[in-house]
Amino acid sequence: ASTQRRAPSFSSQDSPLAGMLRRSVTGNGNTLSGQTFDYVVVGGGLAGLVVANRLSADSNFTVAVIEAGADAYGAGQERILVPAGNLYNSALRSAQDWNWQTEGQAEMGGRQLAWPRGKVLGGSSAVNGLYMVRASAAEHNSWGALAGDSDRWGWDNVYRAMKKSEHFVPPSASVQEVLPDLSYNAASHGQDGSIYTSWPGVAYSSTNDFLQSMAATGTAISSDSYGGENWGAFVAQSSINPNDWSRSFSRNGYLDTAQDRPNLSVLTGHTVTKVLTDASDANAVRATGVQYAAASGQTVHTVNARREVIISGGAINSPQILQLSGIGDAQQLQRIGIDSIIDLPGVGHNLQDHLASSVSWAAGSGSYPVTGPDASAIQNSFVNSAIGYVNMTTLFGSSAADLVNDARSEVAQRISAANMRDEVKRAWNATMTAQLDKVLDPAANGSPLELLFAYVFGSIQIQLASQTPLSRGTVLATSADPFQAPAIDPQYLSAAIDLAIMREGFKLARRVGETQPLAAALGNEQSPGSGVQTDRQFEAFIRNQAQTEYHPSSTCSQLPRADGGVVDANLLVYGTSNLRVVDASIVPIALSAHLMTATYGLAEVGAELIIEARTPPPSSTTSSAGSEPTGSSTGGGSSAGNNNGGSTSSGGQSSGAPTLSVRSAALFVCGAAVASLLL
Numbered sequence: 116a117s118t119q120r121r122a123p124s125f126s127s128q129d130s131p132l133a134g135m136l137r138r139s140v141t142g143n144g145n146t147l148s149g150q151t152f153d154y155v156v157v158g159g160g161l162a163g164l165v166v167a168n169r170l171s172a173d174s175n176f177t178v179a180v181i182e183a184g185a186d187a188y189g190a191g192q193e194r195i196l197v198p199a200g201n202l203y204n205s206a207l208r209s210a211q212d213w214n215w216q217t218e219g220q221a222e223m224g225g226r227q228l229a230w231p232r233g234k235v236l237g238g239s240s241a242v243n244g245l246y247m248v249r250a251s252a253a254e255h256n257s258w259g260a261l262a263g264d265s266d267r268w269g270w271d272n273v274y275r276a277m278k279k280s281e282h283f284v285p286p287s288a289s290v291q292e293v294l295p296d297l298s299y300n301a302a303s304h305g306q307d308g309s310i311y312t313s314w315p316g317v318a319y320s321s322t323n324d325f326l327q328s329m330a331a332t333g334t335a336i337s338s339d340s341y342g343g344e345n346w347g348a349f350v351a352q353s354s355i356n357p358n359d360w361s362r363s364f365s366r367n368g369y370l371d372t373a374q375d376r377p378n379l380s381v382l383t384g385h386t387v388t389k390v391l392t393d394a395s396d397a398n399a400v401r402a403t404g405v406q407y408a409a410a411s412g413q414t415v416h417t418v419n420a421r422r423e424v425i426i427s428g429g430a431i432n433s434p435q436i437l438q439l440s441g442i443g444d445a446q447q448l449q450r451i452g453i454d455s456i457i458d459l460p461g462v463g464h465n466l467q468d469h470l471a472s473s474v475s476w477a478a479g480s481g482s483y484p485v486t487g488p489d490a491s492a493i494q495n496s497f498v499n500s501a502i503g504y505v506n507m508t509t510l511f512g513s514s515a516a517d518l519v520n521d522a523r524s525e526v527a528q529r530i531s532a533a534n535m536r537d538e539v540k541r542a543w544n545a546t547m548t549a550q551l552d553k554v555l556d557p558a559a560n561g562s563p564l565e566l567l568f569a570y571v572f573g574s575i576q577i578q579l580a581s582q583t584p585l586s587r588g589t590v591l592a593t594s595a596d597p598f599q600a601p602a603i604d605p606q607y608l609s610a611a612i613d614l615a616i617m618r619e620g621f622k623l624a625r626r627v628g629e630t631q632p633l634a635a636a637l638g639n640e641q642s643p644g645s646g647v648q649t650d651r652q653f654e655a656f657i658r659n660q661a662q663t664e665y666h667p668s669s670t671c672s673q674l675p676r677a678d679g680g681v682v683d684a685n686l687l688v689y690g691t692s693n694l695r696v697v698d699a700s701i702v703p704i705a706l707s708a709h710l711m712t713a714t715y716g717l718a719e720v721g722a723e724l725i726i727e728a729r730t731p732p733p734s735s736t737t738s739s740a741g742s743e744p745t746g747s748s749t750g751g752g753s754s755a756g757n758n759n760g761g762s763t764s765s766g767g768q769s770s771g772a773p774t775l776s777v778r779s780a781a782l783f784v785c786g787a788a789v790a791s792l793l794l
């Protein structure tokens with residue numbers, strides 16, 4: 116009977132929480148203006164809402180969150196809350212997307228690639244493809260070693276924290292029947308956390324065929340890829356709440372349950388334009404608050420931070436916010452008219468991303484997902500989820516070791532020739548060496564390539580995505596104007612091994628599709644088609660067609676300061692006493708996984724260490740949100756020294772989502788995006 120249900124409307128008025136909904140959420144910029152909070156969190160995305168929830172759990176501490184996008188609830192919320200909204204009604208390219216674009220890519224024919232990012236409460240967790248997968252223990256342990264605190268940032272602790280954020284629900288019996296090779300180990304999952312991880316309520320048999328064909332081509336079916344060993348093929352979990360088949364994301368996971376707290380205030384529709392600092396203490400710069408505005412040319416407000424400012428703007432915006440605040444490479448900041456406060460050359464460097472492409476076939480005789488505005492809730496719970504993490508030996512056979520040795524020499528040459536500060540070169544060296552040793556070296560049995568099985572608009576795809584790029588890029592502010600886009604340059608394919616892995620991944624994807632039992636479920640290959648056979652042809656196709664898999668990281672890397680680090684083991688920005696970054700930008704190496712699980716884990720760890728470090732509140736601290744300004748920071752209204760120069764009153768902004776027309780075709784989904792672009 117449940118298959119006959121219509122998709123839920125998710126009207127906030129119908130919810131048992133309706134009485135308390137949005138109590139702390141406002142779009143009126145005046146509400147925070149001139150106020151003082153213990154903690155000011157910049158960005159209400161995936162990590163920012165985790166931190167805000169945990170810090171505000173103690174009513175003695177006040178917390179403000181400022182989010183540039185609108186609330187996720189309101190008009191158009193279905194495209195976020197309905198999992199298959201990704202496939203037929205994407206939030207991407209709407210006002211809920213930052214709509215970034217890369218610089219022209221030298222190794223990709225000068226193409227500029229679209230880089231979507233969520234601009235809404237929940238951040239990219241509101242607009243993404245819902246895959247919940249984990250990287251290997253070896254990679255997490257590399258991160259811990261690079262961070263200089265393996266106890267805090269190695270696998271054991273981050274694994275615990277990933278489980279802390281998770282509410283695992285096993286698949287339904289009917290799904291398990293269609294997918295007999297779907298397996299899981301409940302012990303690898305958390306049961307009490309805020310984010311549901313489960314499987315869609317419907318399944319299709321060719322998904323199981325994919326697993327079988329992966330095994331037949333050298334990538335065994337994994338019985339548990341969540342416990343530290345992620346190599347293998349499996350049906351991944353998704354961030355889905357099986358109680359109503361809705362997307363589980365940081366907005367409903369971490370904010371719905373906390374937003375009636377009087378000590379928590381969430382402001383939407385306002386962009387933080389800079390962090391305000393006090394450099395009078397020679398030992399460390401102190402963050403005193405932030406400035407924010409609704410849009411370019413509108414009133415610039417100030418909110419004060421009594422204890423800390425926490426930047427959670429994501430891998431693109433966090434380095435830009437630091438640079439706008441005078442923290443970054445001093446010479447580069449000078450060139451764009453920003454006074455340097457802390458010369459920190461690593462800010463915006465060490466950018467890494469997963470690059471993706473796909474082979475697609477016409478639909479065969481099998482059954483296919485039915486999704487769309489008229490489909491039932493359970494039908495619309497469908498999202499693509501079969502995955503395979505592939506090792507070097509499967510891709511390159513006995514020549515894998517030679518290829519990795521060549522890559523080591525190429526890395527050394529590239530670093531020595533690079534026109535970069537020495538600190539950045541050391542960041543490259545440390546992080547690339549970790550990737551070579553712990554993933555790419557065939558003995559490590561790491562997973563430098565991911566294959567995804569996807570149904571996309573009537574065709575079937577096997578997408579391939581590099582997971583361990585040795586290419587390194589940058590995110591650099593182009594202007595002192597905070598509303599100007601930063602220059603995003605991932606420098607895709609600047610490492611020869613990245614192209615080789617993609618090329619062999621293409622061949623493997625085709626081979627999997629031509630191997631039984633999957634071959635029987637597929638029609639003819641549509642793309643790239645029989646005209647692409649040689650290495651050169653595959654490489655040309657990749658250069659012309661590949662796109663982001665949407666997993667940028669590492670632009671505020673957690674590394675030693677001398678090695679190009681931006682934050683220390685406590686997530687404090689070097690040279691500051693109370694400014695932290697907590698989001699995907701701090702992970703020093705690209706992980707062989709989609710980034711949500713690690714980001715929920717790191718945000719939980721980050722919140723724990725902030726709580727551990729905090730001293731009790733003085734008796735004068737009140738438990739209600741906000742108090743009158745303290746210290747020397749400016750109050751509300753137009754502030755002197757702001758970067759906007761405008762004085763038009765914002766007049767606040769509605770907290771509801773903007774009204775946007777429903778669109779009939781998805782543009783991007785994690786992985787599936789590639790597909791749509793090829794159609």
Ligand SMILES: Cc1cc2nc3c(=O)[nH]c(=O)nc-3n(C[C@H](O)[C@H](O)[C@H](O)COP(=O)(O)OP(=O)(O)OC[C@H]3O[C@@H](n4cnc5c(N)ncnc54)[C@H](O)[C@@H]3O)c2cc1C
Nearest residue numbers: 158160161162183238239243244245246387699709711785
């Ligand atoms: C299209 C897409 C598909 C993806 N698919 C998957 C997937 O299937 N599985 C997976 O694991 N991962 C996926 N990811 C990646 C994952 O969603 C992100 O890595 C993760 O959300 C990063 O979390 P974060 O907190 O670092 O940043 P975000 O979640 O992006 O949050 C940053 C927040 O800060 C806000 N912000 C930025 N600058 C400012 C400012 N100046 N002032 C105020 N607010 C600001 C933003 O609006 C945003 O809300 C996908 C990402 C995208 C974009």
